[in-house]
Amino acid sequence: MQPLVQFRDVTLGYDRHPAVHHLNGEVAPGALLAVVGPNGAGKSTLFRGLVGILKPLSGSVLTGGIDPKDIAYLPQTADIDRSFPISVFDFVGTGLWRQTGFFGGIGKGAREKIGRALGSVGLSGFENRGIGTLSGGQMQRVLFARVLLQDARLIVLDEPFNAIDAKTSADLLALVRQWHAEGRTVLAALHDMELVRAHFPETLLLARGKVAWGATSEVLTADNLAEARRMCEAFDDHAVACVAEEDSSKAA
């Protein structure tokens, strides 16, 4: 089966300082993949590279055949400016931008879709609330409603269950399982190893580079987790891109 995503010796970083180093690997269509690793391991950076927000310093991320509108991305809530004055309804409606266009009006059909998405995450009646007035768990539900609306083939979730209560986690996890059952490809950055072991068949353990990638039970061993911690601690944040990368960028 043709992979949906291919990481080809990809290095991603900021101001030419690599954060994810020389990653190789493939994601099959329909995969339910957890991306785990210590704080600063590069999970968010990898996702920014995957969804096209961050251009690789070297190597490539191939999402063969997927149109950008077929990728839904749920960033960490910390990355969202909640002081922006926008209602829950309009925020969730931005999930339709790629279908309607930036200036496309929201017609009756779209209004119904937004209403249904909010109902699916238990937020009917919240339409007119400003996003800045929501609790952390409610905001996370709003982000899931926006992903629902995007109806995407590839769904990328950055720490979707962080700092939310058990009921909200369970409700949102049910949506993830539904997306997987529908044949969508789902990648999620997670810290809760028990949740990963229970619900995610495949795991990438990242520590700036790949420590292990495969069946979750084989990846999440004590030895691999210790190796990931060691690699993260040893990584030099101020290192510049490799000499080979420097040379190729000069030649480009």
Ligand SMILES: Nc1ncnc2c1ncn2[C@@H]1O[C@H](COP(=O)(O)OP(=O)(O)OP(=O)(O)O)[C@@H](O)[C@H]1O
């Ligand atoms: N916008 C940025 N500008 C510069 N450096 C960044 C930026 N975002 C992340 N980094 C750095 O890149 C490295 C990887 O960070 P990243 O956020 O990808 O890790 P993470 O695995 O998602 O961490 P966490 O589990 O804490 O969310 C860290 O050293 C971080 O300081």
